[in-house]
Amino acid sequence: MTDSPITQSWIPELRRRLASPPPRRLAAGGGRAAAVLVPLYVEAGALWVLLTHRSASLTKHRGQIAFPGGTLEAGESHWQAALRETQEEVGLEPGRVLDLGQLDELESTTGFRVLPCVGGLPAGFELRINPDEIADTFRVPLSALANPRMIEDRTVKLDGTSRVIRVYHVGTRQIWGVTARILQNLLERLGLEAVEP
8 A cells, every 4th residue: 555645654553552462362162253344544633433333224233333344254364354344334445454453352242253453544535335234434533532521331231230331422323332342442552541631
């Protein structure tokens, strides 16, 4: 991507932070292997993330805020699966996405082992949203997600057990579940944890 307008200075630092310490992996076991792309780009000197709002007509995870992604096909790596799903959902060309590293592997409540793959997008990237899967997309500066006023740690009951889940409030949208856990991991890796003023 030598012709990419992505500012080169942030790439080595981000790769270093994603690689050390190495991302955690789940113990070997059950669960279907899945991958998502965590798309990052620079605009106006800030690092932004791209998120999707899944279609309400889907049978799984309908209407949720998510990263593009899905299950691995036979012979695919996590990176290949993340790129394929991203192209299918929002039309990003795989050759235009720069591999920056990975985050901690997570287990979803629906039985997936999700590996987040972090990718850098070039300036001026264009999307072609697949309306069968995605209702819309939106972009958020990472610094905004580190603002304590946008974060809620909510107590919920799951299968009779009380748990605290992280919820990010972005306008009228609420980001929770695996997507919120991925964002929290990313912010921690980048040293952008929320700090009370």
